Amino acid sequence: MSRRSRIILAGRIVFAASLAGLIVYFAIVGLDKADKLASTIGVVVALVAFFGPHLLPASPPSGADRVEDSGNATATSGGSANTGVRGGGPAGPATVIRSGDARADGPASVANTGIEHRG
Structure with missing residues (x-):
């Protein structure tokens, strides 16, 4: 049980x-x-x-992506930095709380500290 x-x-x-x-x-x-x-x-x-x-505190939906207190990330020379949630399909439920700093240096570099869905 x-x-x-x-x-x-x-x-x-x-x-x-x-x-x-x-x-x-x-x-x-x-x-x-x-x-x-x-x-x-x-x-x-x-x-x-x-x-x-x-x-009562709200809870994220079951099956949701969740990121909390992530570290810092840096993208250089066209790279990609992400401290949140990155999805490859249609947007689903996701939560990001206190994500770290994402820094992009250089041309075509991408930084994300939240939620990114690529559909």
Whole structure:
């Protein structure tokens, strides 16, 4: 069993236990208090569902090219320097964060510090 599937299983168990606990609690305290508490819980869950995705860091799409904290590169005499992402086909998802300096010296030299797709 992978780590991800264990986390999902643990989440499902916690959810089921929470749901069972709420049902038992609502049955014990009566419908009036249960209704008030359920309304409050509903508002909190709605707010978390609405704002939660905006508070979490964005992750790159799966299968995306990713470069982070690359070094410096220099191209001379018509060469090519790249510290980011270079692709040969159609543009796909790619992320470059804090790439290094790319420097081109001489005629026909090319430097790139970001994303370059050649289609």
